[in-house]
Amino acid sequence: MINIAVLGYGTVGSGVVEVVETNKKQLNKKTQQELNIKYILDLREFPGDPYEDKIVHDVDIIMNDPDVQIVCETMGGTGAAYKFTKAALEAGKSVCTSNKAMVAAHGTEMLEIAKKNNCNYMFEASVGGGIPIIRPLMTSLCHEYVEEIAGIINGTTNFMLTKMEREGADYAEVLKEAQKLGYAEQDPTADVEGHDTCRKISILASLMLGKTVNFEKVYTEGISKVTADDFAYAAAAGYTIKLLGTAKALEAAYDDEARAAGKAEVSVKVSSYMVPVNHPIALVNDVMNGVFVTGNMVGETMYYGSGAGKLPTASAVVADIAECAKHVGENIKVFWDAEEAKLADYLETETAFFVRTSADAADAVFEQFPDAMNIIVDGRNDAAFILPVMKEKDFVAFAEKLGDKLLGRLRIYA
Amino acid sequence: MINIAVLGYGTVGSGVVEVVETNKKQLNKKTQQELNIKYILDLREFPGDPYEDKIVHDVDIIMNDPDVQIVCETMGGTGAAYKFTKAALEAGKSVCTSNKAMVAAHGTEMLEIAKKNNCNYMFEASVGGGIPIIRPLMTSLCHEYVEEIAGIINGTTNFMLTKMEREGADYAEVLKEAQKLGYAEQDPTADVEGHDTCRKISILASLMLGKTVNFEKVYTEGISKVTADDFAYAAAAGYTIKLLGTAKALEAAYDDEARAAGKAEVSVKVSSYMVPVNHPIALVNDVMNGVFVTGNMVGETMYYGSGAGKLPTASAVVADIAECAKHVGENIKVFWDAEEAKLADYLETETAFFVRTSADAADAVFEQFPDAMNIIVDGRNDAAFILPVMKEKDFVAFAEKLGDKLLGRLRIYA
Numbered sequence: 001m002i003n004i005a006v007l008g009y010g011t012v013g014s015g016v017v018e019v020v021e022t023n024k025k026q027l028n029k030k031t032q033q034e035l036n037i038k039y040i041l042d043l044r045e046f047p048g049d050p051y052e053d054k055i056v057h058d059v060d061i062i063m064n065d066p067d068v069q070i071v072c073e074t075m076g077g078t079g080a081a082y083k084f085t086k087a088a089l090e091a092g093k094s095v096c097t098s099n100k101a102m103v104a105a106h107g108t109e110m111l112e113i114a115k116k117n118n119c120n121y122m123f124e125a126s127v128g129g130g131i132p133i134i135r136p137l138m139t140s141l142c143h144e145y146v147e148e149i150a151g152i153i154n155g156t157t158n159f160m161l162t163k164m165e166r167e168g169a170d171y172a173e174v175l176k177e178a179q180k181l182g183y184a185e186q187d188p189t190a191d192v193e194g195h196d197t198c199r200k201i202s203i204l205a206s207l208m209l210g211k212t213v214n215f216e217k218v219y220t221e222g223i224s225k226v227t228a229d230d231f232a233y234a235a236a237a238g239y240t241i242k243l244l245g246t247a248k249a250l251e252a253a254y255d256d257e258a259r260a261a262g263k264a265e266v267s268v269k270v271s272s273y274m275v276p277v278n279h280p281i282a283l284v285n286d287v288m289n290g291v292f293v294t295g296n297m298v299g300e301t302m303y304y305g306s307g308a309g310k311l312p313t314a315s316a317v318v319a320d321i322a323e324c325a326k327h328v329g330e331n332i333k334v335f336w337d338a339e340e341a342k343l344a345d346y347l348e349t350e351t352a353f354f355v356r357t358s359a360d361a362a363d364a365v366f367e368q369f370p371d372a373m374n375i376i377v378d379g380r381n382d383a384a385f386i387l388p389v390m391k392e393k394d395f396v397a398f399a400e401k402l403g404d405k406l407l408g409r410l411r412i413y414a
Numbered sequence: 415m416i417n418i419a420v421l422g423y424g425t426v427g428s429g430v431v432e433v434v435e436t437n438k439k440q441l442n443k444k445t446q447q448e449l450n451i452k453y454i455l456d457l458r459e460f461p462g463d464p465y466e467d468k469i470v471h472d473v474d475i476i477m478n479d480p481d482v483q484i485v486c487e488t489m490g491g492t493g494a495a496y497k498f499t500k501a502a503l504e505a506g507k508s509v510c511t512s513n514k515a516m517v518a519a520h521g522t523e524m525l526e527i528a529k530k531n532n533c534n535y536m537f538e539a540s541v542g543g544g545i546p547i548i549r550p551l552m553t554s555l556c557h558e559y560v561e562e563i564a565g566i567i568n569g570t571t572n573f574m575l576t577k578m579e580r581e582g583a584d585y586a587e588v589l590k591e592a593q594k595l596g597y598a599e600q601d602p603t604a605d606v607e608g609h610d611t612c613r614k615i616s617i618l619a620s621l622m623l624g625k626t627v628n629f630e631k632v633y634t635e636g637i638s639k640v641t642a643d644d645f646a647y648a649a650a651a652g653y654t655i656k657l658l659g660t661a662k663a664l665e666a667a668y669d670d671e672a673r674a675a676g677k678a679e680v681s682v683k684v685s686s687y688m689v690p691v692n693h694p695i696a697l698v699n700d701v702m703n704g705v706f707v708t709g710n711m712v713g714e715t716m717y718y719g720s721g722a723g724k725l726p727t728a729s730a731v732v733a734d735i736a737e738c739a740k741h742v743g744e745n746i747k748v749f750w751d752a753e754e755a756k757l758a759d760y761l762e763t764e765t766a767f768f769v770r771t772s773a774d775a776a777d778a779v780f781e782q783f784p785d786a787m788n789i790i791v792d793g794r795n796d797a798a799f800i801l802p803v804m805k806e807k808d809f810v811a812f813a814e815k816l817g818d819k820l821l822g823r824l825r826i827y828a
Binding site: 019022023026027029030031032124130131132135136139140141142143144145254278279280282283284285288290295296297298299300301302303304305306309311312314315316318319321322323333335 | 433436437440441443444445446538544545546549550553554555556557558559668692693694696697698699702704709710711712713714715716717718719720723725726728729730732733735736737747749
């Protein structure tokens with residue numbers, strides 16, 4: 001019998017209980033173990049809940065019970081979650097989590113403690129909800145030199161952008177609706193300004209390199225400046241608009257000499273991008289997520305599924321539970337060191353841009369970029385262009401020159 | 415040191431050698447082993463080949479070498495491949511293969527032998543080329559009751575259908591071009607009539623159920639009857655056309671009582687389907703593959719990548735090599751029994767149909783199906799309809815009634 005304790009009986013925590021109970025027969029068969037939810041830790045009472053008798057308020061009951069082998073941390077945050085995760089791992093209990101804030105901030109510390117105590121710290125659910133992405137990266141693609149990861153990994157903003165595209169609606173309008181539907185928080189900053197995506201792409205980039213990508217150093221923009229006007233031009237030019245977290249391996253990522261010479265290992269960005277409508281990631285709509293991974297041998301691969309939601313996210317936690325149940329007392333090595341990866345200065349990285357300008361800016365655009373492509377949409381009194389690939393710093397200089405005439409700009413994913 | 419022998423130095427076999435050699439540093443790091451290609455078995459000589467010195471012509475050299483722990487079977491067929499795979503497993507050497515014919519016909523036998531000899535039989539590359547799909551099914555989704563798998567798992571036919579769609583070209587024309595480019599064989603039957611897809615979806619369906627789906631009993635149609643006319647109507651109605659292998663879990667799949675009552679466990683079909691253009695699988699184009707998997711908890715997921723080609727397929731074989739290298743002397747349990755799953759009689763299964771008829775058939779169509787949707791394309795002298803969901807046998811009866819007036823028909827994926 002393998003006993004599980006769930007820390008935090010909120011959306012994901014109650015989902016974990018539901019997935020384990022609903023699929024117990026399959027779970028027991030596949031792990032060749034008998035799994036049992038023994039405790040649910042929460043400060044609240046849940047009178048009438050079918051698992052009421054498992055609720056405890058004192059975490060020590062869990063930590064001191066040698067029969068608990070697996071702990072699910074579905075509390076969120078980095079306060080109590082940090083303390084409890086550490087205590088569980090130190091007691092030799094594997095921890096499975098959906099808490100991306102914990103993983104992004106303290107992942108390597110927890111992995112180290114797990115290793116010392118012959119247990120595991122697993123976090124499939126921290127990126128892309130139910131999508132199997134962490135495990136494929138660590139197993140199926142472990143031998144690849146991953147060249148690039150690009151992901152739509154925030155359901156809230158993808159719901160909003162999809163709605164803006166389909167309805168021609170403006171940002172403020174869809175935000176209100178997303179809040180009404182419960183997809184967006186009352187303070188939506190973490191989602192719409194890209195902070196959530198930033199943590200998630202930093203986790204993926206860290207696993208790509210085997211080092212730590214410090215999320216606090218990642219250049220991050222959200223979707224709050226995307227307008228219905230941008231979408232009108234994007235559609236005319238055969239694009240849609242998506243919030244992407246992107247991580248590109250650079251020369252020094254896999255080359256010791258280049259690294260010794262101090263070159264950057266990776267370029268990580270979070271930004272709204274124009275994406276060609278025939279790119280597979282363009283069909284990742286609504287609250288779905290998709291992660292595009294390019295390996296040096298396998299080429300392009302993509303992983304698609306529900307990026308959020310109670311049961312999909314819980315399913316990913318339970319996938320980790322199953323893996324832990326198959327490996328009780330055995331640490332599965334995760335290649336992710338605490339050493340910080342050297343990030344490229346984003347101003348020195350290259351990208352293509354879309355710009356929307358006042359109508360009288362066309363001369364200035366073509367003077368600087370004779371190859372700029374003018375996007376024509378009838379009956380509009382602004383103008384729009386696709387500019388060639390350039391360094392970010394050169395774009396900044398050009399944007400300064402345009403001044404008020406620059407009405408909007410997006411990066412282009414290619 | 416872990417020594418590998420590659421059986422068959424053709425496209426995939428030479429790809430395996432290339433992936434192992436190119437990515438050796440990464441592979442050794444991630445497996446925490448030193449991997450070495452020791453032998454390459456082929457009847458031919460390869461003068462001047464960089465790995466010429468590893469070529470052997472006598473399989474016994476490999477089988478009798480206790481230092482060889484992993485064998486890659488990249489020969490194809492079920493003759494010598496069967497004999498050699500069996501011998502290797504009996505000698506306690508793990509076998510990694512891209513050979514779907516072997517896996518579909520003898521998979522469970524080989525898994526059984528591997529288990530007895532504490533080694534592994536792995537076949538990630540047998541379905542979907544480089545796409546990680548077998549391992550995610552067996553790990554990340556192991557606890558799910560998978561409800562449906564639908565895959566574009568044949569690159570040749572997907573290349574052809576994509577070309578027909580984009581160029582309005584007809585079947586015979588694109589087949590010729592695919593043959594010229596080397597994407598289709600001179601005898602294209604296995605691809606275009608769906609036999610290759612049939613073997614692959616049978617493997618996936620077997621893993622879904624944990625029992626054997628006998629590919630010889632799977633209803634299989636290919637793409638050879640798809641016409642430019644069908645594509646014209648599909649486009650007008652918001653669809654594209656794809657060759658899908660589909661496996662739907664039925665009541666008895668996961669219900670002992672229903673199974674005891676003799677009910678069918680699964681419906682497996684291979685057919686050209688109309689797919690809505692906004693479904694993620696509709697953007698799986700050219701030689702790419704995509705597998706859509708729906709679980710009872712995680713919901714919809716999709717796995718996308720190169721379905722064929724030397725390096726992507728070899729990469730999947732090397733993913734298995736890495737897994738075997740991490741588990742030398744240890745059998746990883748695969749839930750796939752020899753017992754045959756009970757397939758539904760396809761005539762009793764339900765689907766929606768698209769039909770193309772002569773213009774004078776409209777009355778007959780609406781008489782039988784008042785809810786049929788007429789697809790209008792200007793300037794044509796045939797007619798087309800989307801019919802409601804019905805039993806396959808009812809469609810057969812209707813098609814007989816229409817006789818010569820039925821010009822084409824496709825299933826609709828929804």
